[in-house]
Amino acid sequence: MNDDEDIPVPAPSEDPAGPPQRRTRDELDAMVETLWTQMQSQQAHIDRLQQRITALEDDQDHNPRLARWLPFAAPPAAEDKQHRDETPLFTIAHFVRYYNETYVGKPGSRAVAIPDCWLNHPALLAELATLTYTWRAAHIGKNASPRDAQYWHDRWRAGFAERLTTEWTHPHCLTDGHKPAGAPSRPDRFTNEQ
Structure with missing residues (x-):
């Protein structure tokens, strides 16, 4: 198989029993590039969320969450x-x-x-x-x-x-x-x- 040869790829709306739709190497490269860009964007978003979760967990370790029903401040503790x-x-x-x-x-x-x-x-x-x-x-x-x-x-x-x-x-x-x-x-x- 060379770079100019069409590669059969079934389209989502096509009948799987029907003839496969053919994509050129350039089309496939463009699709891969688009998917790669989307994946990098999602990974960056996941990384930001993970950093936020870590910050919240660290904050909870240093400033434990008081129960909503507790009407008075908690007494100081060695765990603070x-x-x-x-x-x-x-x-x-x-x-x-x-x-x-x-x-x-x-x-x-x-x-x-x-x-x-x-x-x-x-x-x-x-x-x-x-x-x-x-x-x-x-x-x-x-x-x-x-x-x-x-x-x-x-x-x-x-x-x-x-x-x-x-x-x-x-x-x-x-x-x-x-x-x-x-x-x-x-x-x-x-x-x-x-």
Whole structure:
């Protein structure tokens, strides 16, 4: 076959059983050139979209998306870009403050403030860690969902409030200051021992 020879190419509207339409080499080259130009244009568009997706993902890593239903700003966390040098204790401490500003109930209810001595109660610290991070998972990031947020309020927070006053602290801690109760205070893995 040489460059001047016609090559049979069925036209889209032709009957496949009918005689094939013949294209010249020049026509085929022009078609290939047109397709190549279109493909390059589409590839450039795909590249721009991919760059935008990458930028959005990076932005979400550095500035996690807050749930639409969250009425207050999220407490600072070690997972935030500007606090990456901090430990999870930083996250927990800010969550404790957020919790005390948001979830304290009416007098006499079990929704009491987390006492300032929370670091001196190992079981309380352990539960606060999971409470903090389940709250974050339910309210921050692309996987946050109102269903998880409501579950957190209905199950995690309510159970925690019950245990806070009945298991993890002495009643004195909730009103007058720390009094040892339960397991003795112990160092955590984030604090340097002196």
